[in-house]
Amino acid sequence: MTRAGQRDPGAGRPASEKPTLRTIADITGLAVTTVSRALGDAPQIARETRQRVQQVARDIGYLPDRAAQRLRTGRTNVISLILDPHEEIINFGTSLMKGLTAALRDTPYHLVITPHFRDEPALDPVRYILRNRMADGLIFSRTELFDPRVKLLLEEDFPFVCHGRTELSTPHPYVDYDNEAFAYQATRRLIAQGRTRLAILLPPERFTFHQHMRYGFLRAVREAGVAYEFFDGVTLDSPAEAVTAAAARRLLEPEPPDGYILGGEVSALAVMAALTDHGFTPGREAGIVAKKTSDLFTPIRPRIDTIDEDLVAAGEEMGRLLLQRISGAQPSQLCTLYRPNPA
Amino acid sequence: MTRAGQRDPGAGRPASEKPTLRTIADITGLAVTTVSRALGDAPQIARETRQRVQQVARDIGYLPDRAAQRLRTGRTNVISLILDPHEEIINFGTSLMKGLTAALRDTPYHLVITPHFRDEPALDPVRYILRNRMADGLIFSRTELFDPRVKLLLEEDFPFVCHGRTELSTPHPYVDYDNEAFAYQATRRLIAQGRTRLAILLPPERFTFHQHMRYGFLRAVREAGVAYEFFDGVTLDSPAEAVTAAAARRLLEPEPPDGYILGGEVSALAVMAALTDHGFTPGREAGIVAKKTSDLFTPIRPRIDTIDEDLVAAGEEMGRLLLQRISGAQPSQLCTLYRPNPA
DNA sequence: TAACAGATTTATATCGTTGCAAACGGCCTT
DNA sequence: AAGGCCGTTTGCAACGATATAAATCTGTTA
Incomplete structure (x- = not known):
């Protein structure tokens, strides 16, 4: 022809x-x-x-041909996941990715990892993606109270779903876990065990879930009127060694805690190490309730009390919500809050 | 104008x-x-x-504009990492990704995760990428003796670096860890401790490093003339519960092993759990030497003997080699074998 | 029978980039 | 002063897809 x-x-x-x-x-x-x-x-x-x-x-x-489609339509068929290779990939991004790949399966979307290196502002990868239309949608975590990334993305009306909430007035899509409930329940469990001096290891202050965990913890300890304290000088982001060291230091002081609320596997192991090193048996002299986000804990001995957070489900939900957002759904309809299973 | x-x-x-x-x-x-x-x-x-x-x-x-460049030149500026979301991401892909993102930093290359789901042939994602020119280079792991992915990629002359070696005669880029040396050293350590009945948990048979580990182990036990055995019915890929169960079963039989060589954190924890559950203290009644591929082990108590494999370094090296391959370097020059630090 | 409406199909232009071949201007040579 | 050469620059076409507008082909109606 x-x-x-x-x-x-x-x-x-x-x-x-x-x-x-x-x-x-x-x-x-x-x-x-x-x-x-x-x-x-x-x-x-x-x-x-x-x-x-x-x-x-x-x-x-x-x-x-994706390149041709993209050039013509401006749509990339790419979902970008921003990760801090230094800390996030292991604890967090791992499970998120598993869920995300499941959600994106049988869609034309690909998952691209955009690293956010520590030595650059958190906004940089977002700006890069916006400026060069590198993706149709964005996923990130470690959300802050007034997260500048959320602000920017809202201004530009760019589809995204973050893990964690903000306190911004404009509604936006998010998937979160009720860390207030987690901390509350965890604390209650320790109190029910008869623990009377509780300590919690919080995430860095700038993250929204720092507040949530703190509130849940404070609510429970105040209701019960038990003594409490916060880990000093370390956060959930600190390396295991630092947490072990901090816990160990505290054990040498008078009236050390007899109950620990720990928001992650690694920090739980770190505190268990400190206890063991000082001749205590976790679960006997001091109770621990930890958040379980993977199967890592199953073989740990002594078994410790955990409350589940399903990050794979969260990842899959984030993928689903993002796809809906991209196809025009209202942000206010795209919010998911997972609650810990009442035990 | x-x-x-x-x-x-x-x-x-x-x-x-x-x-x-x-x-x-x-x-x-x-x-x-x-x-x-x-x-x-x-x-x-x-x-x-x-x-x-x-x-x-x-x-x-x-x-x-990447889309325009890609359309015009056929180059995608994409490196694709094939991962099995079910098992690989946590143990392995995690650290690889950290290294890869570092290697690709300040290059025009992006990292795209191509999931390989269990219910589809391993060759599918490779074919998809080749057929649609979805990437300029490919990275994957879990290499087999006569890996069909390697064969296909060699035939098509498509740049790739795999983690692990093959026994194919054509040279190809790879990054590997000397698991023969690992198994040999680990076994020697246990023998030096006076252990006399050693057990090793091997990867699935189809993987090349199954052979390597087996050889290293056999060489050491035969040199020393000690008794040995292999875990039965479970592999390094088995879920922790299965490994714990298998180890526990064996402990009830006569003459259980008094030394274990374990190629990963999770399986080490799994065996430790079995020992603990039967009243043994890891390190006392039975020795363990495990491979350490992350910082996960640091807080584990009792401390166990480990030999390091640096997967982040491996990932970074794979990124470097792949970039060299893409710019035309000879495959035979792009092979890296990491040896365990002699301890 | 001619005109028309509706249902299909097609030509054209465009996205941003780059390979190719041709064109341009200046300078030197003869 | 005409020709040739070199160092630069430029126009054209193409990569593969799609939005827009125009062109066909039906079958119907006046």
């Missing part, structure tokens, strides 16, 4: 060469435009044509 | 609009082609022009 002399479909062309709309057009005798629309199930193309084209596309294994 | 009437650079155009080669061409009064070449430091463009153009590009924050 058109340009028949310039290209010779089927002859001389290596079979490995990627089929394009042109290939299908040549086979069906239709125009490239028609093929494009037929594959898009456009109503103005005859039903029969659509089916024929789609069948041919399947037969030859056609897949649209 | 050209099309001056159609576009009005600088006026009325929102500042947020992405600058393109056209923008720079309009500013400098040069042709788009010239700008392109100047930015590419092409020798046929006058040095002064190049510098001027590059300065303008910097000033206005120009970044080339």
Whole structure:
């Protein structure tokens, strides 16, 4: 048909060469435009044509060229996950990614990891992605009370879902875990065990869930009127050694805590190490309730009391919400708060 | 100049609009082609022009459109990491990713995670990437003796680096850890402790490093003439519960092992759990030497003997090698074998 | 029979970039 | 002063897809 002399479909062309709309057009005798629309199930193309084209596309294994689609439409079919390779990938990003890949399965979306290195502002990767339209949607965690990334993304009306809430007045999509309830329940459990001097290891202050954990903890200890304290000089982000050292120091002082609320596997292990090193048996002289975000704890002995947070489910939910947001759903409808299972 | 009437650079155009080669061409009064070449430091463009153009590009924050570049050149500027979200991400992909992001930093390459789901053949993601030119290079692990992915990629002459070796005759880039040496050293340590009945937990048979570990282990036990055995019915891939159960079963039988070689944190914890549950203290009644691939072990008590494998370094090396491969280096020059630190 | 409406299909232009071949200007040679 | 050469620059086309507008082809109606 058109340009028949310039290209010779089927002859001389290596079979490995990627089929394009042109290939299908040549086979069906239709125009490239028609093929494009037929594959898009456009109503103005005859039903029969659509089916024929789609069948041919399947037969030859056609897949649209993402670069071309992206150039033409501006849509990238990319979801970007911002991770701090230094700390987040292990504890957190890992499970999120597992959920995300599940949510993006059988969609045209790919998952791209955008690292956020510590030596650069948190806003940099976001700006980069916005500026260069590197993705259709964004996922990140470690959300702050008045998170500048959230502000920027809201201003630019760019789809995103963050893990954790903010205190900004504009509603935005998020997936969060009720850390207030976690801390409350964990504290109650220790109190029910008869523990009377409780300590909690909090995340860095700038994160929203620092407040949540603190509130839950304070609510429980005040209700029960037991003594309490906060880990000093270390946070949930501190390396295990630092947490062990801090806990160990405290054990040498008078009236050390006899109950610990720990928001992560690694810090739980760190405190257990300090206890063990001082001749205590976790669960006997001092109680521990920890957050369990993976199967890492299963083989730990002595077994410790845990409350589950399912990060894989969170990741999958974030993926789902983001896809909905991209297709135009209202942000206020895209909020999920997971509660710890009441035990 | 050209099309001056159609576009009005600088006026009325929102500042947020992405600058393109056209923008720079309009500013400098040069042709788009010239700008392109100047930015590419092409020798046929006058040095002064190049510098001027590059300065303008910097000033206005120009970044080339990846979709357009990709469409035009066929290069994607993407490195794809194939991961099994079910098992790999946590143990392995995590550290690899950390290294990879470091290696790709300050290069135009992005890291895309391509999940390999268990219910599909291992070759599928590779075929998908090849067929649709989804990446310029590929990284994967869990390499097999005659890995079909390696074969396919070699046939297609597509750049890749795998973690682990094959026994294929064609040389190809890889990064590996000397698991033969690991198993040998670990076994020797246990023998030096006076252990006389050793057990090793091996990876699934199809993986190359199954053979390596087995050889190293057998070499050491035969040299010393001690009794030995293999974990039965479980592998390094088995869930912790299964490993604990298998170890526990064995402890009830006559003459249980008094020394364990364990190739990963989780399985080490699993065996420790079995020992503890039966009233043994790891390190006393039975020795353990484990491979340490993260900081997870630091807070574990009792402390156990470990041999390090630095997966972050491996990931970074894989990134480096892949970039070299992409720019044309010979595969036979791109092989790295890390040896365990002699302790 | 000619004109028309509706249902399909098609041509054209465009996204931003780069390879190619041609063009340009200045300078030197003859 | 005409020709040739070199160092620079430029126009054109193309990558593969799609939005827009225009062009076909039906079958119907006046």
